[in-house]
Amino acid sequence: LAEHDAAVKAYEAAIEHSPELLETYARLAWLSQTKLERPAHARKILDDMVARLRTSPMSWLTRGRFHAEFGSRDAALTDLEQARKLAPDSVEVLLASARLAYDRASAARTEGRTAMAQRIVAESRQQLQRGIEQHSEQLELRLQYAMLEVQFGPSSEAQRQIDEVLKLSPKNAEAHRLLAEMSIQQGRVDQARAAIDKLPSTP
Numbered sequence: 448l449a450e451h452d453a454a455v456k457a458y459e460a461a462i463e464h465s466p467e468l469l470e471t472y473a474r475l476a477w478l479s480q481t482k483l484e485r486p487a488h489a490r491k492i493l494d495d496m497v498a499r500l501r502t503s504p505m506s507w508l509t510r511g512r513f514h515a516e517f518g519s520r521d522a523a524l525t526d527l528e529q530a531r532k533l534a535p536d537s538v539e540v541l542l543a544s545a546r547l548a549y550d551r552a553s554a555a556r557t558e559g560r561t562a563m564a565q566r567i568v569a570e571s572r573q574q575l576q577r578g579i580e581q582h583s584e585q586l587e588l589r590l591q592y593a594m595l596e597v598q599f600g601p602s603s604e605a606q607r608q609i610d611e612v613l614k615l616s617p618k619n620a621e622a623h624r625l626l627a628e629m630s631i632q633q634g635r636v637d638q639a640r641a642a643i644d645k646l647p648s649t650p
Contacts (some may be wrong), residue, residue: 451478451482451483454478455475455478455479455483458471458474458475458478459475462475466499466500467500467503469496469500469503469505469506469509472492472493472495472496472509473493473509473512473513475492476489476490476492476493476513477489477513479492480513480517486517486518489513489517490518493509493510493513494510496509496510497510497526502533503533504529504530504531504533504534504537504540505530505534505539507526507527507529507530507533508526508527508530508537508539508540508543510526511523511524511525511526511527511530511543511547512543514526515543515546515547515550520547520550520551520554523547524547524551527540527543527544527547528544530543530544531544536581538578538582538585538587538588541574541575541578541588542587542588542591544571544574545571545574545575545588545591545592545595546591548567548568548570548571548574548595549571549591549594549595549598551567552564552567552568552571552595552598552599553598555567564599565599568595568599571595572592572595572596575588575591575592575595576592579592584615586612586615586616586619589608589609589611589612590608590612590619590621590622590625592604592605592608593605593608593609593612593622593625594625596608597625597628597629597632602629602632602633605625605629606626606629609622609625609626609629618645618647620646620647623642623643623645623646624642624646626638626639626642627639627642627643627646630642
């Protein structure tokens, strides 16, 4: 506990010295949430950060990611929408939004809210397509798009994105994992096995 208190003081001092360093807020909030079990304090840290840096899209992104991991998907959605308004071309913001959309759509489908899941997927699909047009070299965008389509279809689009990633990065583990997952869903056992064989072995 003394070690954690010392870390808190160090982070608080760092914030006072350099209030623009978002990672410091994020680390202090994580410490408060996980080690000190003070979720309300963790939220206040990030609320203060956003209040201080309201014009920074990354401040909204930082709090949005925290909400997505520890808090509310609705709160995360609000923050990430604001981050997109401030930085519509940011790959980081787009990826965070797409990951949240994937989680929201999966939850909606599990709860039987099919129409809601379809709306979330359609919006995320459009955002990812625009992002890939603007940043065709960003493999993470293609992988996130492929992940969306593996789960929600069409599989042909997932395959196309996976193929594009493997052209640029033939040993990309996530691409091979997605290919294996999609092949299993489609009953293509041999192709799934071939993709699994290309995954890096764990020591």
